[in-house]
Amino acid sequence: MSRPTIGGVLETAVYVDDMEKAHAFYSEILGLKRMVEGDRLYAYDCGPAQTLLVFHRGYCGEDVVTSGGNVPGHDTSGHGHFAFRISRDQLQPWRDFLAERGIAIISEVRWSAGGTSLYFNDPDGNVLELAAAPLWPNFLS
Template identity: 35%
Template sequence: MGVDLNSSPAPLRILETVLYAPDLTRIEDFYRRALGLEPFAAEPGRHIFYRCGDQMLLIFNPDVTQFPTAGASLPVPPHGAEGEGHVCFGASGGDIEQWLTKLESLGVPIEADFEWPRGGRSIYFRDPAGNCLEIAEPRIWGIA
């Protein structure tokens, strides 16, 4: 008897988001100062993991993770990406103004700050690896 592919469950949510950055020391400093995130787990030169609400932000050094890890205790396959990635952090409309002030006080250039046509504000900036970061109201996607 075959598997009914039409009755497969849908994912509940996104559990992890991944960005890549070769200089994890600069990344750790930036994410601590600019976003107030503290590492949940780290392996120097390989990865830094952050808990963000009920989700995880994983930042890997692609120069290392694109190759299999010799003697690894877990069979995680190699992976990596080239070029800048993107992640959007959710915030209330009132908090976005505070984020804007904080980022500007740290000298982080804001690339865009606007209201979406259906409602909701977004601000965009970059981390030291060039990844495009956004802080936005969840209502830009119709999420409360």
């Protein structure tokens, strides 16, 4: 039997302590549209067929039984990380926008492949990255 294919990453998740503070950040600062709002999670549209799940830390460790089946519990401690893809011409506008909003860029990395990443924190200390290609062999533009 041959290996089935993977179509990409559908969701990525981050865990936060204050859901409303997180919503203000992800909607007002990053401009993401919230698609789902609940006690345990918010789901945001962050590109075609891509979803950012913002989970309320400590509220997701137990399994959740739904009419469609059992969703296994999950949780994390510490700071998470994920990256958003941006085009090279958006690096300076993002630098300026984050500075205008009082959000410090904690690191800027120029990768040997030629890409650039801007790192900053969300209100819960999660490390977010805005990445302009090329970084990885599969992320050239």
